[in-house]
Amino acid sequence: MGFTILRPGGFASNAFAWTEPVRARRPVSAPFADVALPVVDPADIAEVAAAALREDGHAGRTYELTGPEAISPRGQAPVISEALGEEVALVELSREEAHARMARFMPEEVIDGTLDVLGVPLPAEQKTSPDVERILRHPARPFGASVTRNLPAFRWSPPWGARKTPPPPGRTAGPKPDHAHRPRPEAHDLPDAATSGRRRH
Template sequence: MIVVTGATGNVGRTLVRLLTEAGEPVTAVSRKITESDVPPGVRVLAADLADPAGFRPALDGARALFLLISGDFVSAAGSPADVIGRVLDDARSREVWRVVLLSSQGVATRPGSASHGSTARSIEDAVRRSGMDWTILRPGGFASNAYAWAESIRARRAVDAPFAEVGLPFIDPDDIAEVAALALREDGHAGQVYELTGPAPTTPRQRAEAIGEALGEPIRFTEQTREEARAQMLRFMPEPVVETTLSILGEPTPAEVRISPDVERLLGRAPRTFAEWARRNAAAFR
């Protein structure tokens, strides 16, 4: 049995499908999940990692665990690393021997940021101390971040975004899921940290154009100022997260722009392009 947390998200949903298609028994875990969210035969559990006792039943009979820590992870029971440490202690005591953590590129590139670096680093450290065979995945930005534009594209075929000409190698979440499935199912990945990026940097303007091409209709792009973007993001994100996100989008470090070879080395093919992601998900923008 393989336990997948975050099973209804952009990575987890595909990961559950891939594991099921490979014949693996899967327990899919999310805060809100029903059997209609997963392929037939998948066991489901509505639970939250912030409540280790509630999560514990997911571990019964499991041999591997995919661990996704959501950005809004909050627990009254201690720091995120302490809570995850207790989850991992429970897993090890039930003879779960493999864990794959979805972390963040920011651990290496933004170590001083609590939202993007230091908290994720503390969780990585808890995984390393777990006594289990661990693998850590550090993706950069997700292609699916473009879903934030879905409403404006559907309503007025328009995108408003800052830093129009700054490119980043966003990764297709399905590529992350494929790497995770490999690390969960196969030997040879213990103690490895994989950095996951797309095949080339794309700018916000280029991503909007790719969505327009997928729809067969032009998308009007308007470049926001940093302050305009900041005001918009503050409506749904805490200020420290907004500031770090804007720094990544507007002034990325050389490491955040660099193309990692890990996806191609592990999967035997180049990472999917943003245009491929846009074509596959065009319905979300119609």
């Protein structure tokens, strides 16, 4: 059987790890805040996979899939800020702090390798690839495209029946009190669904 190998770098959707603090208006955090990697939009990965399956000429090929430019965590935070129209602050973690947090959801044997990629990537891991644009005939999507497409995941939304007034940083708005002489609120103002995703390197 024929095969095509897709080799994407870091996913732009790893930023979903920040949805909870962004929605709560708390600072986001990341190690190696100034190390830039050319994260790739999962939508581009999907389009390349579809092209490899449906078009001729891809058998036996290996494609390196990246975004159009390298971007650091410190560079990603302002992109989310601009899309939301409010500030998203970033706090840099030490390697030890990042290791402790990653140990909550990642096998120990994977953590150091992941931190090495994030903190001391090889030149090849920081290099952008032309493969997405060559196959899809349009430029690879920048990090901001993923943010804009998934903006509801980052946007604060009140609990059911609560006022639209945003809570102060670090606090969550509670529901309106029920009063016997007032009708209950209609169930038409449900919060946006937040998604989260992380990818191991």
